[in-house]
Amino acid sequence: MRNSKIKLIIDSVLIILAMIWTLLPLWWTFQTSISPEVDLTRIPPRWFPSSINFNYYKNVLFKKIGTTTAFRAGIFNSTVISITVAVFSVLLGSLAAYAIVRLGVLSGQWVIFTLLFAQMIPPVILITSLYVIASKMGLLDTKFLLISLYTALELPMAIWILRGYFQTIPKEIEDSALIDGCTPSQVLFHIVLPLSGPALFTTGILTFISAWGEFLMALVFTSSLGAKTMPVAIAEFMGRFTVDYGLMCTAGMIASVPPILIALIFQRFIIQGLTSGAVKG
Amino acid sequence: MSKKTLGYLLILPSAVIIVVVLVYPIAYSGYLSFFETFIGPGTLSLTPVGLKNYIETIKSPQWWLAFGRTAYFVLYDIVVGMSLGLGIALLLNKEFRLRGIARALVLFPYVLPSIVKALMWKWIYNSDYGFLNGLLFQLGLIKDYVPWLSNPTLAIHMVILANIWEGTPFAIIMYLAALQTIPKELYEASEVDGATPWQMFTKITFPLIKPMTFILIVIKTVATFKIFDLVYALTAGGPGGSTQVVGYLMYSTVFDSLQFGKGAAMSYILLAIILVFVFIYSKLFQSEED
Amino acid sequence: MKRILVLVITIVFSFIALSLGFGQEVELNTISGPDVDFLLKRAQQFQDKTGVRVNVTVVPYGRDQNIKLMASFLAGGSQYDIFVIDCVEVPQYAEAGWALPVDEYVTPEMKKDLLPFAGDGMMYKGHWYGLPWASEWKSFLYNAAMLEKAGYKDPPKTWTQFVNVSKKLQNAGIVKYATAWSWAGKECLICDFAAIAATFGGQFFDEAQNPLFNKGVSVKALQWMLDSIYKEKISNPASIMWTETEVNKAMEAGDIAFGLRWGLPLVPLNDPSRSKTVGQWRIALMPSLDGKKPYTVSGPMGWAISFGTKHKKEAMDFIFSMADEKGAKLAAITQGTVPGWASLYKDSDLIKAVPQLDTMLEQGKYVMNRPKVPWYHDFSTMFAVEINSALARQKTPQQALNDAYQKTLEIKKNYEARAKK
Numbered sequence: 001m002r003n004s005k006i007k008l009i010i011d012s013v014l015i016i017l018a019m020i021w022t023l024l025p026l027w028w029t030f031q032t033s034i035s036p037e038v039d040l041t042r043i044p045p046r047w048f049p050s051s052i053n054f055n056y057y058k059n060v061l062f063k064k065i066g067t068t069t070a071f072r073a074g075i076f077n078s079t080v081i082s083i084t085v086a087v088f089s090v091l092l093g094s095l096a097a098y099a100i101v102r103l104g105v106l107s108g109q110w111v112i113f114t115l116l117f118a119q120m121i122p123p124v125i126l127i128t129s130l131y132v133i134a135s136k137m138g139l140l141d142t143k144f145l146l147i148s149l150y151t152a153l154e155l156p157m158a159i160w161i162l163r164g165y166f167q168t169i170p171k172e173i174e175d176s177a178l179i180d181g182c183t184p185s186q187v188l189f190h191i192v193l194p195l196s197g198p199a200l201f202t203t204g205i206l207t208f209i210s211a212w213g214e215f216l217m218a219l220v221f222t223s224s225l226g227a228k229t230m231p232v233a234i235a236e237f238m239g240r241f242t243v244d245y246g247l248m249c250t251a252g253m254i255a256s257v258p259p260i261l262i263a264l265i266f267q268r269f270i271i272q273g274l275t276s277g278a279v280k281g
Numbered sequence: 282m283s284k285k286t287l288g289y290l291l292i293l294p295s296a297v298i299i300v301v302v303l304v305y306p307i308a309y310s311g312y313l314s315f316f317e318t319f320i321g322p323g324t325l326s327l328t329p330v331g332l333k334n335y336i337e338t339i340k341s342p343q344w345w346l347a348f349g350r351t352a353y354f355v356l357y358d359i360v361v362g363m364s365l366g367l368g369i370a371l372l373l374n375k376e377f378r379l380r381g382i383a384r385a386l387v388l389f390p391y392v393l394p395s396i397v398k399a400l401m402w403k404w405i406y407n408s409d410y411g412f413l414n415g416l417l418f419q420l421g422l423i424k425d426y427v428p429w430l431s432n433p434t435l436a437i438h439m440v441i442l443a444n445i446w447e448g449t450p451f452a453i454i455m456y457l458a459a460l461q462t463i464p465k466e467l468y469e470a471s472e473v474d475g476a477t478p479w480q481m482f483t484k485i486t487f488p489l490i491k492p493m494t495f496i497l498i499v500i501k502t503v504a505t506f507k508i509f510d511l512v513y514a515l516t517a518g519g520p521g522g523s524t525q526v527v528g529y530l531m532y533s534t535v536f537d538s539l540q541f542g543k544g545a546a547m548s549y550i551l552l553a554i555i556l557v558f559v560f561i562y563s564k565l566f567q568s569e570e571d
Numbered sequence: 572m573k574r575i576l577v578l579v580i581t582i583v584f585s586f587i588a589l590s591l592g593f594g595q596e597v598e599l600n601t602i603s604g605p606d607v608d609f610l611l612k613r614a615q616q617f618q619d620k621t622g623v624r625v626n627v628t629v630v631p632y633g634r635d636q637n638i639k640l641m642a643s644f645l646a647g648g649s650q651y652d653i654f655v656i657d658c659v660e661v662p663q664y665a666e667a668g669w670a671l672p673v674d675e676y677v678t679p680e681m682k683k684d685l686l687p688f689a690g691d692g693m694m695y696k697g698h699w700y701g702l703p704w705a706s707e708w709k710s711f712l713y714n715a716a717m718l719e720k721a722g723y724k725d726p727p728k729t730w731t732q733f734v735n736v737s738k739k740l741q742n743a744g745i746v747k748y749a750t751a752w753s754w755a756g757k758e759c760l761i762c763d764f765a766a767i768a769a770t771f772g773g774q775f776f777d778e779a780q781n782p783l784f785n786k787g788v789s790v791k792a793l794q795w796m797l798d799s800i801y802k803e804k805i806s807n808p809a810s811i812m813w814t815e816t817e818v819n820k821a822m823e824a825g826d827i828a829f830g831l832r833w834g835l836p837l838v839p840l841n842d843p844s845r846s847k848t849v850g851q852w853r854i855a856l857m858p859s860l861d862g863k864k865p866y867t868v869s870g871p872m873g874w875a876i877s878f879g880t881k882h883k884k885e886a887m888d889f890i891f892s893m894a895d896e897k898g899a900k901l902a903a904i905t906q907g908t909v910p911g912w913a914s915l916y917k918d919s920d921l922i923k924a925v926p927q928l929d930t931m932l933e934q935g936k937y938v939m940n941r942p943k944v945p946w947y948h949d950f951s952t953m954f955a956v957e958i959n960s961a962l963a964r965q966k967t968p969q970q971a972l973n974d975a976y977q978k979t980l981e982i983k984k985n986y987e988a989r990a991k992k
Contacts, residue, residue, distance in 0.1 A: 011375060015383065018369045022387050025446065028412045029401045043426075044415035070629070092298070095291035103288030112566065117559045118303060122507040124531045125548035128313065128541050129306035131642060140650065152302030155295050184287050213394030215510045216532070223602070223628035223639065223650075231396040236605070236629045238400055238514060245404045252397040259392035267385040270392070274451065275458040319989055408809040409826070428808045433963045519756045520811045521963030522956055536638050537952050 074233030093158030118156035165199035334546035366452020391450035399514030433523035648879020658692035689911030692871030701873030703911030737805035756959035769866035770859035785972035838907030
């Protein structure tokens with residue numbers, strides 16, 4: 001009937017508006033990265049570039065001069081760090097979560113509260129003491145330091161998600177394995193973990209995204225090319241090339257590729273992770 | 282090996298890392314908060330001052346202004362951000378062909394690195410060539426380009442806008458999850474009884490998502506106290522300190538003014554506030570779990 | 572279980588190894604603001620010549636480096652070996668023992684050849700704490716091509732003329748805003764305010780380091796700054812969030828017709844690889860209220876060595892390579908760094924490469940210095956925010972300056988009380 005047709009049209013329009021709200025800022029950035037320089041100082045700006053200009057991408061990805069090398073070094077460091085943090089968080093987090101859920105280590109109320117609290121601590125609180133400690137240990141400006149810091153920050157969330165998931169695995173499966181003569185550690189590694197693929201993957205993805213974008217700690221703790229991460233490199237870009245937005249938007253787009261790909265391909269996992277009650281929103 | 286022993290072994294690495302990286306610095310911060318720090322020759326000299334840092338912070342107008350601004354952020358985030366999130370979640374809950382892709386796209390503001398988001402908005406707000414100016418100009422809503430980030434009243438709202446954009450995906454996803462727990466039969470039954478869409482929303486949807494609403498309020502409030510990256514990159518607290526929120530104030534106290542003790546005291550006051558919220562949240566979550 | 576443990580341990584150790592670095596060669600570390608191309612080139616040259624690598628950390632705003640520097644000093648001072656020290660930092664760094672005295676390296680010939688305020692800037696209580704590098708002040712520049720289009724041959728000498736010329740330029744559509752300034756809530760704002768207040772006849776601090784900036788004419792100067800944005804509308808309103816970098820780019824892009832700039836400004840402005848307005852700019856003396864007080868602010872900087880460096884000799888070598896006569900001349904010609912060596916000003920290469928050197932030297936006679944006090948950092952952080960609040964119209968100029976006055980006295984009192992202990 002006409003009523004439902006009108007409803008359909010209204011809904012479609014609303015959905016399109018919602019997509020515009022979500023994507024417009026990103027579109028503007030992307031468009032800037034492929035626009036010729038002339039377009040960028042046009043008043044008012046164009047909605048579509050007059051011609052496609054790949055110079056910015058060439059510059060950021062290949063140019064040898066010091067300026068953009070810092071960005072590439074940043075991407076490299078961020079990749080190494082984020083993957084390592086994801087792996088460690090999943091590994092250690094699953095072990096800890098299992099211990100809490102099935103092996104009776106630490107109990108109920110306390111656990112929920114501590115894990116939540118740990119996720120909600122603003123990193124700003126930690127930096128002063130961490131800086132003093134890290135410099136005394138000579139760990140400043142190393143990838144190792146960032147990996148340790150990030151892992152510590154991600155573990156509460158990892159443990160939280162995995163704990164939630166382990167609780168959904170029917171105890172009977174594990175109990176029957178135990179009765180059949182498996183040791184508790186065999187149950188963990190040969191039964192529970194293989195069954196937890198999705199949750200492990202979710203945890204890995206969320207921690208990767210989190211580590212990839214972390215800014216404050218990287219800003220305070222790294223300075224040289226050996227350890228500087230992508231967000232810090234971009235912030236430098238913003239300081240150095242304040243009017244060269246073409247370059248900055250290009251760097252931004254490149255830095256967004258991993259998270260965007262992950263969101264497109266693994267959206268289910270991300271959604272799962274968020275709704276399990278993780279609070280790092 | 283007994284279960285308990287295995288358990289402790291499994292949790293050991295995580296515990297060690299968390300204690301060393303999180304617990305110890307927080308404790309050290311607590312210690313620092315009772316001292317006045319002064320950068321002297323070669324070292325940090327500490328003068329014990331008891332509760333002075335705490336009292337000064339509580340009495341300081343700067344702290345309360347920052348707190349007020351942060352609360353203002355939270356207000357917008359909750360009223361506008363969550364409504365937007367709910368609205369879009371309702372849309373995405375309907376059946377339509379490209380729903381999967383739409384749900385993926387809607388995640389983008391959440392997954393992007395915060396610094397990229399900041400630079401994106403900085404460019405959009407650019408007073409000479411930015412897109413916001415361009416858009417409003419083309420729509421005929423403004424005659425002259427506006428220096429969005431250079432005007433104290435405007436600047437804070439521009440940061441809030443960027444923050445809402447960033448926070449919408451989380452609200453959408455959470456509300457979507459909540460909406461999906463509402464059995465379709467409720468809606469079908471009410472439709473048979475002749476209910477209008479509005480009645481269905483107010484009598485069925487809204488009450489049933491109330492728990493999620495509370496959860497979101499708590500999470501968003503705590504998250505807003507963490508805001509740093511956006512302010513750092515967009516306005517550095519300016520102009521004239523008009524965008525200085527609590528997170529940035531703490532960073533500034535420690536790194537611009539080098540008052541470690543005071544920064545530590547502020548952190549603890551903030552921690553206390555967050556503790557209250559976490560407590561509320563854990564109670565909410567517990568009731569959800571049961 | 573064992574396999575996983577082994578894997579984990581291997582990963583951990585590989586990363587420790589990776590992060591500890593490969594070679595054990597001598598490396599120097601320094602830190603800088605965003606304008607680093609020249610420094611990076613010279614660092615590479617130094618490495619080619621001596622084999623010593625110089626790592627440069629870049630921070631988004633020049634003076635943000637102070638924070639990292641001070642943090643590194645607290646942690647022992649070995650994180651950065653050399654750094655550029657600003658004259659306003661010398662007292663604090665000297666008192667705190669962070670900058671190594673370099674008296675032994677300053678020969679009598681050097682002392683004779685140094686421009687007086689360049690040397691002064693690096694000295695504190697009779698000791699030298701750095702090798703003079705950018706011995707500069709802010710010059711006033713106007714775009715002669717634009718002014719000519721509007722019918723002006725000569726630059727404005729009084730602020731009233733300045734406002735009139737600006738309005739004519741804007742009305743003729745030559746520029747949208749005649750000027751932009753570096754008035755973000757950081758040190759750059761203090762520099763501009765100090766200079767403009769001096770052109771109004773105001774004094775910043777007295778000899779006993781007491782603040783005088785909330786009296787009479789200085790308040791008028793701040794009011795003038797405000798009016799230039801909101802009443803006369805000749806200053807780009809975004810100025811209150813801009814630092815020198817943005818102003819420099821605006822000048823190079825031809826977006827504004829007037830600007831203040833450090834160094835030998837015509838060198839970068841005439842560099843076709845960065846400027847679209849080559850050959851259009853000229854230096855003039857600062858405008859002033861009555862035309863007779865063309866004062867500007869000084870800002871001599873030098874290369875200094877950290878007290879915690881483990882490579883004192885290499886550090887000294889690097890400093891000399893940057894700031895000795897040859898190094899200074901190269902810096903002057905390439906990126907417009909003002910040399911502190913008087914003899915260089917008679918050098919024919921330099922005269923050829925730097926137009927209007929004589930006008931620059933003329934301005935160099937009317938220079939005001941910011942106070943040399945060990946508590947300058949705390950003062951600066953506070954003062955910049957106060958003036959910025961006035962410019963953002965959150966306080967009246969008199970209110971902002973009065974508040975700043977009170978807070979300055981407090982900072983001074985606190986420091987002196989602690990120093991006594």
